[in-house]
Amino acid sequence: MNCFSSWIQSQGLVDLPLLGAKYTWSNGRRSPIQYRLDRFLVSPDWLEAFPSILQTTLPRTTSDHCPLLLIMVKDNWGPKLFRINSSWFCKEGFKEKISAWWSSFQVEGFAGHKLICKLRLLKLKIKEWFYEESRMKEAETEALHSELQQIDNSLNDTHIPNEVLSRRIQIIQALSIAALQEEASWKIKSKARWIAEGDKNTKYFHSIASMRARSKAIVSICDNGVWIDDKQAIADLAINHFERLLSAKSWDRPCLDNIQFSSL
Incomplete structure (x- = not known):
């Protein structure tokens, strides 16, 4: 085998x-x-x-x-869990945006309440930013590929201006940065951290992430010897299980009253 x-x-x-x-x-x-x-x-x-x-x-x-x-x-x-992607930190000005958003939030209450509320507001801001950045990035990448194709088609001419060749180098550099950011994003999803940072193998990371998603898929579940494959029934079964598991009960807990501890 x-x-x-x-x-x-x-x-x-x-x-x-x-x-x-x-x-x-x-x-x-x-x-x-x-x-x-x-x-x-x-x-x-x-x-x-x-x-x-x-x-x-x-x-x-x-x-x-x-x-x-x-x-x-x-x-x-x-809804899926919100996770910070390390590729976002490759974006210019991302850290400054985080700091500015955090300072702009005005929340009243005790310190713990302020922290929770500001984290929720920050999550919404990052989601909005990511959606807009993704849309703009896709359009920008398509435009760069189109411009690069036009330049490569013109390379058959006898004379190529230096500014055209310089522009071609700029486009390749921009596409390389975009590829590194996409690779970092898929590394997080695939958790394949053993690959060196320079390996531009996005298809590999994509396949690993897809494999992880498939291996975690819940198609059916056994409840008291009966297999259930209805998705709503599976969700209800999971909710009922954890409600029973986490429900408050009356327990005899140890008490520390009247115990003297040495102070440092």
């Missing part, structure tokens, strides 16, 4: 996460021998076109192999 895994990696293929049974083959004995022999292998380009694809096992009947089913999962579990 190690040789097979090495071959998969050498061919640049992706082994999709398997849901359901851990193994796909069994000899059916009382002390069974089990292996994962069956799997879907896809290319990174195909995976980029269908990022929400998973493979799951079906019940084994007459065969000693589990049938595999390729499914596309599109779940909406509500």
Whole structure:
């Protein structure tokens, strides 16, 4: 199996996460021998076109192999958590904006209340800034690529002005900075921090992030021996579980009254 895994990696293929049974083959004995022999292998380009694809096992009947089913999962579990992306700090003036926004917030109350409210306001400001920056960045990148293509098409001419060549260098530098920022963004999502900072392999980071998202997908859940695949039922089950777990109860807690502690 190690040789097979090495071959998969050498061919640049992706082994999709398997849901359901851990193994796909069994000899059916009382002390069974089990292996994962069956799997879907896809290319990174195909995976980029269908990022929400998973493979799951079906019940084994007459065969000693589990049938595999390729499914596309599109779940909406509500709003996503807000996370700071390190690529934002590559943006010129981002830190200054944070400082200016923070100073502009006027909140009344005790210190803890002020901190919580200002953090919430700051999150909204950063979201608005990120949305606008993303829209402008996409338009700017498309314009730079178009201008670079026009310059490259004109390089066949006998005489190229120096200002055109200088402009071409400026465009390449701007596109390189944009590529570094995009790479840093996908590094955060993929958590592939072992790659050196200079590797412009955005497609690799994108595939790792997509793989993590697929491996964390909740397609079904078992409740008292019953499998549930309805998304609303799964959400209700999770809410009820944590409500029971975190509900306040009357506990006998240790008391520190009348205990003298030595002072420093």
